[in-house]
Amino acid sequence: MSSSSFIFNIANKGLRLETANDVQKLFSDSKIEELKELVLTSNTFGIDASKALGGLLSRMKNLKATGLSAIFASRPVDEVLIALPSVFSPLLSLDSLIELNFSDNAVGAQVYRVLVPLLSQLSNLQIIKLVNNGFGPEAGKAIAEAIQQLASKRRESGRPSALRVLLCARNRLEDGSASAWGEAIAAHPNLQKVKMSNNGFREDGIKAIAKGLAKCSDLRYLNLRDSTSRNEDNEDDPEESRGSWLLADAIRNAKRLEYLDLSDCYLTDVGSLEIVNALGENPYPELHSLLLQGNDMNEGHYEKLLTVIQDTLPKLKVLVLADNDDLEDNEAIDALKEFLEDPTRKGQLITDDQDVDALIKSEDAKDETTETRFVGDVPIEVPPVKKEEDELDELAKLMGAKLKIENQVCLFHFLLKAGY
Structure with a gap:
């Protein structure tokens, strides 16, 4: 494993990970929230191991690079199709990737x-x-x-x-x-x-x-x-x-x-x-x-x-x-x-x-190394987190349109009085 606290690299170890415990032990010494680079190349993950990996990925909010090549090598396709969403779904929320x-x-x-x-x-x-x-x-x-x-x-x-x-x-x-x-x-x-x-x-x-x-x-x-x-x-x-x-x-x-x-x-x-x-x-x-x-x-x-x-x-x-x-x-x-x-x-x-x-x-x-030569200086833009009042205003607009209410200010006050 890489010595950098920002990089987790177990490329080409040939590990066959089956259980959640297998994965937890692997990452036991890592500061999950600080990781920026994850390289799992040529270590295969079963269904339960993939679920555990997905749970860890959801915590890696600073992750920039994922090396997931050959992580399902030798696995049956039916097993892979069950395991894949566990790994990919958490990546959808990683704006830093x-x-x-x-x-x-x-x-x-x-x-x-x-x-x-x-x-x-x-x-x-x-x-x-x-x-x-x-x-x-x-x-x-x-x-x-x-x-x-x-x-x-x-x-x-x-x-x-x-x-x-x-x-x-x-x-x-x-x-x-x-x-x-x-x-x-x-x-x-x-x-x-x-x-x-x-x-x-x-x-x-x-x-x-x-x-x-x-x-x-x-x-x-x-x-x-x-x-x-x-x-x-x-x-x-x-x-x-x-x-x-x-x-x-x-x-x-x-x-x-x-x-x-x-x-x-x-x-x-x-x-x-x-x-x-x-x-x-x-x-x-x-x-x-x-x-x-x-x-x-x-x-x-x-x-x-x-x-x-x-x-x-x-x-x-x-x-x-x-x-x-x-x-x-x-x-x-x-x-x-x-x-x-x-x-x-x-x-x-x-x-x-x-x-x-x-x-x-x-x-x-x-091709298997993390890319550095062609990485551009592109600002990473993270969508702003909506404030509670923004969500309430959006709800008012949606309901106003649905009910054909033109004066949305009235609807806004109505929602407040109703306890929203």
Whole structure:
């Protein structure tokens, strides 16, 4: 457990908690009301343990970050659906909460009914992490619509979106939910990190996501790995309407990009060139990692890339080109390698699959850490507590409207005399 009195961290202990007593013992030395960060990753909670955890959560009024990934691993779905409300319901009253991590609880589509209230009402949320939950298209659409409502709730109170990080990867979202996700992303133009890899998006899905991303000019991190930006049966469509073109437009609008992963997105030679051209049109002074694995790139792309890196990507350190064409005995590849690995830049060109796997594993591990890089300085606004006289006035208005009484002052005095 973390030594800080504000942090409770038992990540990866592998505990199997069944009873209320199990949970009480775990927190026996903690000052519950002072906790700001709770990390329970990879310790599983049964029904009774979840009820006890919920009781403790209701007392954590200063809680900012919840690490609830893999807290129901190995639990039957029926058990999880009973346990979930006990954990989630107390979170609805935590106005201080800015990070929710519920990744790696692959309980399937049914869980969205419990998630939707959280994602639509916790208006101070800055970080949402939902990786490997097994949503599928229907539940994925409902989750996206809840995140749209989150933006609406902020707008209604005259505040811009607080959401900075949105991770929803490995969830089989597919094209059926992509339109809703595109609208959800567009509704939060302050997004800085978006990871929606391995969701089975095809071209229509990527186009919808790209249109949403085009609204996010402050985007720093984008990962759409393992999607399909060009369907072969759409070859008669004009190039400017293709998925890779819309992705390029989103990139043109995100000049603060730091990390871009479009690996295995089937950009093809034409789409890959458009992406490279987009990166070369304006400086991207902070872009340090560019992953373009498996996109049918060839020598012509590598030559163009070298020029682009020299001209507009001054901080690029990692370039991934594995599983493309013409990687061996190629002067352009040799030139890229020499330029990136120069002692003044200290970068690397990755063309080996094993090196790519290590890089991706390292990036995925970062998803499990409490977010600090992309947390914004967003004021947390707590709804004012209604005074007793405010509640009485509200009651008078409601009753006056119901009874069609215009003079509510009279009704107010009537209620006072009646003992309210």
